[in-house]
Every structure is written in C-alpha cells, then in structure tokens.
Amino acid sequence: xxxxxxxxxxxxxxxxxxxxxxxxxxxxxxxxxxxxxxxxxxxxxxxxxxxxxxxxxxxxxxxxxxxxxxxxxxxxxxxxxxxxxxxxxxxxxxxxxxxxxxxxxxxxxxxxxxxxxxxxxxxxxxxxxxxxxxxxxxxxxxxxxxxxxxxxxxxxxxxxxxxxxxxxxxxx
Numbered sequence: 770x771x772x773x774x775x776x777x778x779x780x781x782x783x784x785x786x787x788x789x790x791x792x793x794x795x796x797x798x799x800x801x802x803x804x805x806x807x808x809x810x811x812x813x814x815x816x817x818x819x820x821x822x823x824x825x826x827x828x829x830x831x832x833x834x835x836x837x838x839x840x841x842x843x844x845x846x847x848x849x850x851x852x853x854x855x856x857x858x859x860x861x862x863x864x865x866x867x868x869x870x871x872x873x874x875x876x877x878x879x880x881x882x883x884x885x886x887x888x889x890x891x892x893x894x895x896x897x898x899x900x901x902x903x904x905x906x907x908x909x910x911x912x913x914x915x916x917x918x919x920x921x922x923x924x925x926x927x928x929x930x931x932x933x934x935x936x937x938x939x940x941x
Contacts, residue, residue: 772883777876778879779876779879783872783874783876784872793871793878795878797881815838816833825905826898826901
C-alpha cells in the first residue's frame with residue numbers, strides 16, 4: 770500500500786476517535802497492518818536491498834543516490850495523502866481542534882509502521898525486530914506489481930469505501 774493511502778485511511782479512522790489522540794494513533798497504526806494484508810500495488814524503492822534472499826529480516830536501505838530518489842517519491846506520496854486528507858476535513862483553517870488533532874494522530878499512526886521499518890533496518894534491536902517480523906508476516910504475498918493503473922484505482926476505491934463507512938458510522 771502506498772503511504773498516501775495509509776495517511777488518508779489513518780486520518781479518517783483517527784477522526785472517528787474524536788479527541789482521543791492515543792486512540793487515533795493506535796487505530797491508524799493497526800489499520801496499516803490490516804491494509805498491508807490486502808493485495809495491493811506499491812511503487813519500487815530503489816535503495817532497498819536484501820543481503821540474503823532466504824532471510825526476510827535481512828533487508829536494508831542503502832543511503833546514496835537511489836535513497837534520495839526514494840525520499841523524493843515517498844515525500845510526494847506523503848504530500849498527496851496529506852493534501853487529500855486536508856481536502857476531506859478542511860474547515861477553512863488549520864487550528865488544533867480535537868477533531869483535527871485526532872485526524873493528524875491517526876494519519877501519523879497510519880504511516881508509522883513503514884518508518885519503523887526503516888528504523889529497524891538501521892538499528893536492528895527489539896522491539897523493532899519483533900515489529901518487523903510481524904510486518905513481514907502480515908504483509909500479503911499477492912502484489913499488483915506492474916499494474917500501475919489498477920493498483921492505484923483499487924487503493925482510491927478502498928479509501929472512499931472506508932470514508933463512506935466512517936461517514937455512516939459517525940456522520941463525519
């Protein structure tokens with residue numbers, strides 16, 4: 770799943786927790802793993818390597834030109850997700866109302882597992898080792914690689930489905 774999808778869905782679920790930032794973050798965090806369990810499309814990370822193909826925990830990210838390219842693509846992805854979330858919940862200003870705080874914490878929770886993967890690759894200590902094992906375990910093996918049109922369309926459709934469900938639950 771691309772980061773933008775995790776941002777938007779984490780923020781939508783965070784909005785449901787209204788004024789409970791810890792619950793919003795937790796809901797977003799859990800949603801990340803549930804979304805990763807669904808077959809989906811991802812763009813490639815060119816700096817990601819595996820030292821040993823047989824060992825899933827051997828992944829790393831090499832910091833260099835490819836890493837800068839990955840930072841740019843993930844930054845654009847995060848920006849698009851944040852812009853969509855702001856569009857969905859915009860009320861004319863960016864203040865610190867309880868709902869906006871919950872949306873932000875839900876979005877942060879939604880992307881946190883992927884950033885913790887990077888931390889794992891550089892630190893390789895507990896609890897990051899256990900979290901990485903879980904992340905690999907829960908992540909679907911069915912990928913929509915090479916389906917640049919279908920993959921994003923399915924993620925957009927899933928996002929709107931979650932938005933409609935959230936609206937029907939709480940009349941957002």
